[in-house]
Amino acid sequence: MLTEFEIQAISLSLKVAFTAISFSLPIAILTAWLLARCQFHAKPLLDAVLHLPLVLPPVVIGYLLLVSFSPQGAIGLWLNNTFNIDISFSWQGAALASAIVSFPLMVRAIRLSFEAVDYKLEQAASTLGASKFKVFYTITLPLISPGILSGVILAFARSLGEFGATITFVSNIPEVTRTIPLAMYSFIQTPGAEDQALRLCIIAVIIALSALIASYILELKMRRKLSRN
Amino acid sequence: MxxxxxxxxxxxxxxxxxxxxxxxxxxxxxxxxxxxxxxxxxxxxxxxxxxxxxxxxxxxxxxxxxxxxxxxxxxxxxxxxxxxxxxxxxxxxxxxxxxxxxxxxxxxxxxxxxxxxxxxxxxxxxxxxxxxxxxxxxxxxxxxxxxxxxxxxxxxxxxxxxxxxxxxxxxxxxxxxxxxxxxxxxxxxxxxxxxxxxxxxxxxxxxxxxxxxxxxxxxxxxxxxxxxNQDRQSAILHASVKEHHEKYPLTALALSHDHLLWVRKIDQPLQSAIRVRIYAKDVSITLSRLPAEQSSIRNVFLTTIEEIQTNSQNVRLKLALADNILWADITPWALDDLKLSVNQQVYAQIKGVSINHSDWANI
Structure with a gap:
C-alpha cells in the first residue's frame, strides 16, 4: 500500500516531530511559567526573542542554525569538541530546526493557560500544607494540562510542516533528513512524479487530520474533568 | 496568640x-x-x-x-x-x-x-x-x-x-x-x-x-x-436554662440574681448556658407592676434608668438590671407622660414570644 520511500518519509517526519517536542516541552513550560508568573526587567526582551522564530522567514532560522551548528560554527565546534556530537546534516538537526520554529507556538498556548489558573486554588493548597513544588504538580500542572495539550498539537503540526529551516540547515538527504514536505518538494521537482506528490499530499492530510481529531477528543476529556467547578 | x-x-x-x-x-x-x-x-x-x-x-x-x-x-x-x-x-x-x-x-x-x-x-x-x-x-x-x-x-x-x-x-x-x-x-x-x-x-x-x-x-x-442596626438595637444577656414549663411550650431562663425570663420553648437541658438577645423594641416600661392576671406580659423586671438617649424619632433608655444591661425604645410622648429621669426605678416588660430561635445561642 505505502511504498518504502513513503514509509521512510513518514517515520522520519514523526521521529523528528516527537523528538523536537519531547525536548522543547519542559523548556517551554518553564519559559511560559517565567513569562506568566514572574516579574523581571528582561521580560519584554525575552518575550521578543521568543517570538522571533514566528516572524522571521524560516530560511533565516535555517541559515543561523547552519552558521552556528556546522562543525566550523561556534556551537557546532564546542559540541564536537566536548561531546563529539555533530548534528549538522542529520535528523537530529532537523529536530532542532523543528523545535526552534515551533517553540513560540507552544509557549504561547501554555502561557495563556498559566494565566488562566486561579491563584486562589494554589493559595488554598499551600494553606493545606503543600510546598510550592507540590502545589505546582498537584494543582497548577493538572489545571494547565489542556493548554499543554494544545501547545503540543500546535507544535506537532508546525513541526510536520517544517520546510524552510530544515532544508537550509540539514539539506534534503534521502533517508536522513527527507521528511514529508522535503520529499514532496523533491517529487514536484522531478518531471512525471505528480502521482507520488499527490499520494504524499494525501498522507500529510491524513496525519494532520488524525492528530487534530485525537487532540480534540483528548482535550474534551480533560476539560470535562477540569470544568467540574 | x-x-x-x-x-x-x-x-x-x-x-x-x-x-x-x-x-x-x-x-x-x-x-x-x-x-x-x-x-x-x-x-x-x-x-x-x-x-x-x-x-x-x-x-x-x-x-x-x-x-x-x-x-x-x-x-x-x-x-x-x-x-x-x-x-x-x-x-x-x-x-x-x-x-x-x-x-x-x-x-x-x-x-x-x-x-x-x-x-x-x-x-x-x-x-x-x-x-x-x-x-x-x-x-x-x-x-x-x-x-x-x-x-x-x-x-x-x-x-x-x-x-x-x-x-x-x-x-x-x-x-x-x-x-x-x-x-x-x-x-x-x-x-x-x-x-x-x-x-x-x-x-x-x-x-x-x-x-x-x-x-x-x-x-x-x-x-x-x-x-x-439603629432600628434594631439589642442587648445580650447571659442566662442558663432554669426550667421548662409543665403545661405550656415555654422555658424559664435564669438571668443573674434569680431573675426569671420566660421565653418560647428552648430545647436545651437544664443548666445549659445560653446567650439571649433582647431587642429594644420588645421592651416596654411601666411605673407600677400590674397583677399577672391583668397583663399578657410574663416578664417584668425592676430596673434602674442609666441613660436616656433622645433623637427626633424615638427615645432609647439604657436600663440596668443587676449586672446586665437592657435597652428599651419608647416614644417621646411616653417619655413626657411618664416623666422618666436618670436613676429612676421603672419596670421593664419583655414579651416572651418576641424571642425566637435566632435570638439565642448555646455557649
Whole structure:
C-alpha cells in the first residue's frame, strides 16, 4: 500500500516531530511559567526573542542554525569538541530546526493557560500544607494540562510542516533528513512524479487530520474533568 | 496568640495589636473593607506585614526584627475561605485527603469523625461541581480540619451562601469548636453569626482595633453601637436554662440574681448556658407592676434608668438590671407622660414570644 520511500518519509517526519517536542516541552513550560508568573526587567526582551522564530522567514532560522551548528560554527565546534556530537546534516538537526520554529507556538498556548489558573486554588493548597513544588504538580500542572495539550498539537503540526529551516540547515538527504514536505518538494521537482506528490499530499492530510481529531477528543476529556467547578 | 502587626493597605494602614485567646471562637468583626481579611491573611502567611510580630505559644510565625517569616505551608494554620476553593480536578475524597496525613491517623478514626461531624460521608465520590454551595463549604471545612491545624481561620464562610444554606451550616460551625477544641478566628460582618458562634469579639474599623473583649462586653459597649442596626438595637444577656414549663411550650431562663425570663420553648437541658438577645423594641416600661392576671406580659423586671438617649424619632433608655444591661425604645410622648429621669426605678416588660430561635445561642 505505502511504498518504502513513503514509509521512510513518514517515520522520519514523526521521529523528528516527537523528538523536537519531547525536548522543547519542559523548556517551554518553564519559559511560559517565567513569562506568566514572574516579574523581571528582561521580560519584554525575552518575550521578543521568543517570538522571533514566528516572524522571521524560516530560511533565516535555517541559515543561523547552519552558521552556528556546522562543525566550523561556534556551537557546532564546542559540541564536537566536548561531546563529539555533530548534528549538522542529520535528523537530529532537523529536530532542532523543528523545535526552534515551533517553540513560540507552544509557549504561547501554555502561557495563556498559566494565566488562566486561579491563584486562589494554589493559595488554598499551600494553606493545606503543600510546598510550592507540590502545589505546582498537584494543582497548577493538572489545571494547565489542556493548554499543554494544545501547545503540543500546535507544535506537532508546525513541526510536520517544517520546510524552510530544515532544508537550509540539514539539506534534503534521502533517508536522513527527507521528511514529508522535503520529499514532496523533491517529487514536484522531478518531471512525471505528480502521482507520488499527490499520494504524499494525501498522507500529510491524513496525519494532520488524525492528530487534530485525537487532540480534540483528548482535550474534551480533560476539560470535562477540569470544568467540574 | 499574639498579633502585633502593621501593614500598609491601599486606603489605610492595618495596625492591630491583640492577644487572642487560645480556645474558643474569636469573631473578627467590622465593615466590608475594614481590613478583617487582610488581618487573617497575615496570620496565614498569604500576606506579609510590613513590620511586627505574629506568634502562638509554641511557634513564632513572623517577626520583622528577627527576620522570621514562616512559609504558609509550614504554619499549620487551617484556612476556610469565603468561596470553598475546592480543587475542581479532584473528587471530594481526594480534596479531603489533600492535606491529610494518614500516618497521624492510622486507624482513620479522625477522618471518620470529620466525615460524621460535617455529614459529608455520602459525598465522597462526587466532584466539587456536583455539590451545592453548602455542601462545598462543608467539604472545604473538612479539608481544612483534616490538615490538623492548630488554629483555624474562617473568612466569612457563610457569606456566599443563601439564607437556608447559612441556617444549615451554622450548627456545624458551632459544633466544630466544641468537639475538636480548636481555636477559631472567624471573620464576619453578620451580627447573627457573632451571636451564635463567638466567645469574644475583635472589632476592627479602618484597619484599627477598636475593641477586643468577650461578646457581652463588646456588644453593650458604646463603640459597638454604630454597628448594631439603629432600628434594631439589642442587648445580650447571659442566662442558663432554669426550667421548662409543665403545661405550656415555654422555658424559664435564669438571668443573674434569680431573675426569671420566660421565653418560647428552648430545647436545651437544664443548666445549659445560653446567650439571649433582647431587642429594644420588645421592651416596654411601666411605673407600677400590674397583677399577672391583668397583663399578657410574663416578664417584668425592676430596673434602674442609666441613660436616656433622645433623637427626633424615638427615645432609647439604657436600663440596668443587676449586672446586665437592657435597652428599651419608647416614644417621646411616653417619655413626657411618664416623666422618666436618670436613676429612676421603672419596670421593664419583655414579651416572651418576641424571642425566637435566632435570638439565642448555646455557649
Amino acid at each position: 499574639l498579633i502585633d502587626i502593621t501593614r500598609q493597605l491601599n486606603d489605610f494602614t492595618l495596625q492591630v495589636n491583640a492577644q487572642l485567646s487560645t480556645q474558643g471562637i474569636c469573631a473578627i468583626f467590622g465593615r466590608s473593607g475594614s481590613g478583617k481579611t487582610s488581618l487573617i491573611n497575615t496570620i496565614a502567611g498569604i500576606d506579609t506585614p510590613d513590620s511586627g510580630r505574629i506568634s502562638s505559644i509554641e511557634d513564632c510565625f513572623f517577626d520583622s526584627e528577627k527576620g522570621v517569616n514562616t512559609a504558609v505551608h509550614l504554619r499549620q494554620i487551617g484556612y476556610v475561605f469565603q468561596q470553598a476553593r475546592l480543587f475542581p480536578h479532584y473528587s471530594v475524597d481526594a480534596n479531603l485527603r489533600y492535606g491529610y496525613a494518614q500516618k497521624d491517623d492510622p486507624d482513620g478514626r479522625f477522618f471518620q469523625q470529620i466525615l460524621v461531624l460535617l455529614d459529608i460521608t455520602s459525598l465522597l465520590k462526587r466532584y466539587p461541581n456536583e455539590l451545592s454551595g453548602g455542601e462545598q463549604q462543608r467539604v472545604a471545612i473538612g479539608r481544612a480540619l483534616l490538615r490538623r491545624p492548630k488554629l483555624l481561620l474562617m473568612d466569612e464562610p457563610l457569606a456566599s451562601l443563601d439564607l437556608p444554606r447559612k441556617q444549615e451550616l451554622l450548627p456545624y460551625l458551632a459544633k466544630l469548636n466544641k468537639v475538636l477544641k480548636l481555636p477559631i478566628l472567624y471573620v464576619t460582618h453578620s451580627l447573627d453569626e457573632v451571636l451564635y458562634l463567638a466567645d469574644e469579639i475583635l472589632l476592627i474599623d479602618k484597619g484599627q482595633k477598636l475593641l477586643h473583649d468577650d461578646v457581652e462586653t463588646v456588644w453593650n459597649h458604646p463603640l459597638m453601637q454604630p454597628w448594631l
